[in-house]
Amino acid sequence: xxxxxxxxxxxxxxxxxxxxxxxxxxxxxxxxxxxxxxxxxxxxxxxxxxxxxxxxxxxxxxxxxxxxxxxxxxxxxxxxxxxxxxxxxxxxxxxxxxxxxxxxxxxxxxxxxxxxxxxxxxxxxxxxxxxxxxxxxxxxxxxxxxxxxxxxxxxxxxxxxxxxxxxxxxxxxxxxxxxxxxxxxxxxxxxxxxxxxxxxxxxxxxxxxxxxxxxxxxxxxxxxxxxxxxxxxxxxxxxxxxxxxxxxxxxxxxxxxxxxxxxxxxxxxxxxxxxxxxxxxxxxxxxxxxxxxxxxxxxxxxxxxxxxxxxxxxxxxxxx
Numbered sequence: 001x002x003x004x005x006x007x008x009x010x011x012x013x014x015x016x017x018x019x020x021x022x023x024x025x026x027x028x029x030x031x032x033x034x035x036x037x038x039x040x041x042x043x044x045x046x047x048x049x050x051x052x053x054x055x056x057x058x059x060x061x062x063x064x065x066x067x068x069x070x071x072x073x074x075x076x077x078x079x080x081x082x083x084x085x086x087x088x089x090x091x092x093x094x095x096x097x098x099x100x101x102x103x104x105x106x107x108x109x110x111x112x113x114x115x116x117x118x119x120x121x122x123x124x125x126x127x128x129x130x131x132x133x134x135x136x137x138x139x140x141x142x143x144x145x146x147x148x149x150x151x152x153x154x155x156x157x158x159x160x161x162x163x164x165x166x167x168x169x170x171x172x173x174x175x176x177x178x179x180x181x182x183x184x185x186x187x188x189x190x191x192x193x194x195x196x197x198x199x200x201x202x203x204x205x206x207x208x209x210x211x212x213x214x215x216x217x218x219x220x221x222x223x224x225x226x227x228x229x230x231x232x233x234x235x236x237x238x239x240x241x242x243x244x245x246x247x248x249x250x251x252x253x254x255x256x257x258x259x260x261x262x263x264x265x266x267x268x269x270x271x272x273x274x275x276x277x278x279x280x281x282x283x284x285x286x287x288x289x290x291x292x293x294x295x296x297x298x299x300x301x302x303x304x305x306x307x308x309x310x311x312x313x314x315x316x317x318x319x320x
Contacts, residue, residue, distance in 0.1 A: 026086060030061040031086070031088070032087065033065065033089045034066075035064055036074070036096050042206070049281065054272045062089075073104065076090065076112070076113075079113070079252070079254050090113065090252045090253075092250060092252065093247065099159050100319065102318075102320050115294040116250075116269060118290050118296070118300070119291070122247055123245075123246050124247060126165075126219045127192070127202070127210075128217050129198050130216055132199075136220075137240065141173045141239070144175040148175070152179075153198075154199075155182065155188065155200070156185045158317065164245075165201035165243075167315050167317070170315075172242050172243050189206065192210070203286060205286055205287065219234075222236055222245050251269060253265065273291045
């Protein structure tokens with residue numbers, strides 16, 4: 001009996017050895033991190049700075065691969081077409097994961113991907129053209145009610161989080177404002193400064209130069225912020241309860257990736273985001289690095305998907 005127990009214990013250890021060895025060796029080669037945006041944009045800049053330090057923690061280079069367009073579907077397909085081994089990761093923005101599009105109809109991203117951790121979570125800033133005679137959220141609501149159909153909200157495209165933030169504002173304030181979609185951020189910012197559009201929700205990094213110059217006025221934040229440039233601004237929800245949301249970047253692997261590999265990646269993210277230089281570099285831009293458990297990231301995806309799906313259905317928005 002004792003001999004059988006001993007042999008059984010040896011067999012169990014031998015059986016576990018390959019798994020333990022595989023985890024100890026991971027990663028053995030460079031890791032690809034697919035970013036669903038073009039090179040040079042805010043997501044790319046955050047991704048590349050994070051990737052350098054993340055690779056140091058993992059002991060292997062983390063190579064950023066840009067795959068922009070298509071609401072993030074081309075980037076997602078790159079990850080889904082790879083092995084579920086932790087060597088191909090996805091760094092999407094919140095809109096890529098939570099805004100339902102025709103291309104993703106019938107698909108549940110949480111069944112396709114394994115959450116690893118949040119990377120950043122930041123609010124949007126509500127700004128208006130400097131010449132618009134309003135200085136507060138209530139002032140903007142009153143002005144819009146007095147001028148129905150005359151206030152234009154710009155955005156970088158239909159279905160983006162900035163567009164949906166405007167739709168949320170419109171719904172809660174019960175005002176008639178016009179959405180003017182653009183094909184990117186640069187042109188909408190130009191037209192905001194000139195007054196062709198009067199208002200916009202966007203991130204602090206893209207707005208800060210214009211705020212500092214005085215060509216636009218910052219009225220409020222879509223959620224609390226720790227950033228030095230945003231912490232003193234009021235919340236939109238103080239005037240319009242329910243107008244609250246954040247934008248975020250997260251890290252995901254393909255579903256089916258071994259749990260031990262996911263745990264190692266999660267710990268590496270936590271350790272990376274403790275780096276003070278990384279936080280200092282982006283603090284002035286309003287980017288707030290924050291790690292999380294996979295479970296917390298799952299909850300955030302589910303929460304935002306529920307909010308945006310309901311709003312899209314209510315407003316009758318069609319997203320390609």
